[in-house]
Amino acid sequence: MVLIVELAILALLASASAAHADTMVVAxxxxxTTVLNNVRNWIMGILAGLATVFLSIGGVRYVMGxxxxxxxEKAKTAFKSAxxxxxxxxxxxxxxxxxKGIVGA
Structure with a gap:
C-alpha cells in the first residue's frame, strides 16, 4: 500500500516538472479605472441590497408589532439602518x- 502511494507521488512530481512555462495571463x-469602477458597482449593489433587506425587516416588524x-422601536432602528x-x-x-485621485487613474 505504501509503495503504491509513493509511486503515485513520484508520478505526480514527474508530471509537475514537465509543465510548460508558456502560460499566458489574461487580464x-x-x-x-475599470477595476475601480467594478469595485464601485459591487459596493453599491451590496449596500443597496442590504439596505433593502433592512427596510423589509423594519416594515415587517412595524406591521407585525x-x-x-x-x-x-426595533422597526425604527431597522429603518435607520436602511x-x-x-x-x-x-x-x-x-x-x-x-x-482614483489617490491612485492617479
Whole structure:
C-alpha cells in the first residue's frame, strides 16, 4: 500500500516538472479605472441590497408589532439602518473618485 502511494507521488512530481512555462495571463480589466469602477458597482449593489433587506425587516416588524413600543422601536432602528445603507450606496461613487485621485487613474 505504501509503495503504491509513493509511486503515485513520484508520478505526480514527474508530471509537475514537465509543465510548460508558456502560460499566458489574461487580464479581465484593461486599466485601474475599470477595476475601480467594478469595485464601485459591487459596493453599491451590496449596500443597496442590504439596505433593502433592512427596510423589509423594519416594515415587517412595524406591521407585525401591533403597537408594541419595543417592536416599533426595533422597526425604527431597522429603518435607520436602511437609510444609512442607502446613503452609503449613494456615496460609493464619491469614494471611488477619491481612490482614483489617490491612485492617479
Amino acid at each position: 479581465l480589466a484593461d486599466s485601474v 401591533g403597537g408594541d413600543p419595543g417592536e416599533v 437609510g444609512w445603507g442607502y446613503g452609503l450606496a449613494a456615496l460609493a461613487p464619491l469614494v471611488v473618485e477619491i481612490l
